[in-house]
Amino acid sequence: MTTRTLVITTSILGENGQSKALAEHFIARAQGRDGVEVTHRDLVAEELPHLALAELGSWQVAEEERTAEQRELAARSDSLIEELQAHDVVVLAVPMYNFGIPSQLKAWFDRVMRAGVTFRYTENGPQGLVEGKRAMILAARGGQYAGTEMDTQTPHLKLMLGMIGINEVDTVFAEGLNMGEGKRDAALKEARQAIDGLVARL
């Protein structure tokens, strides 16, 4: 059986991006395993724009009634959802920027969280329609917040993933990256070891 793994990177720091380096470590290890296929999507390189009214509106129009512009706009979300559905594991490499997730990653969630497509509203609340998948978060931060209310990213990411039906989520933290070289190197080493553990479970 093949485990199809989608790795999403979102660092704006180019070659210095630590979350991207962790994602690259993950990819190198995962590609060395039999039966693991990896797709890498970098949301910063492809400049995914913010979701806006015209694109949101295109989802409401029946496919056969869409204008050429609406077809093009709806295709962004359709293709990202199709890609997500075609994988078994999604790995989110997530930098912390101003206590939030990168806006490019938010733009990705804004397109894959679609009522009637990836979740639906029921009498018992929302029901996720992305089934049989798990997620891994590789979180890179300048400070140290894991397990405290200052970790403003993990609960948000888990809520969004859970909404579409992905409830099995593992998190690797690389924290204290701006707290001195010693702390940074130790955190990155520990994160790489934790990633090796996750790859072993693919």
Ligand SMILES: Cc1cc2nc3c(=O)[nH]c(=O)nc-3n(C[C@H](O)[C@H](O)[C@H](O)COP(=O)(O)O)c2cc1C
């Ligand atoms: C614009 C910007 C905002 C940041 N905001 C925070 C922050 O709120 N909290 C924090 O701990 N680190 C913050 N940092 C530090 C980053 O989390 C750290 O550099 C991390 O390595 C970013 O991930 P990346 O290297 O994959 O881009 C910020 C860095 C940048 C460039």
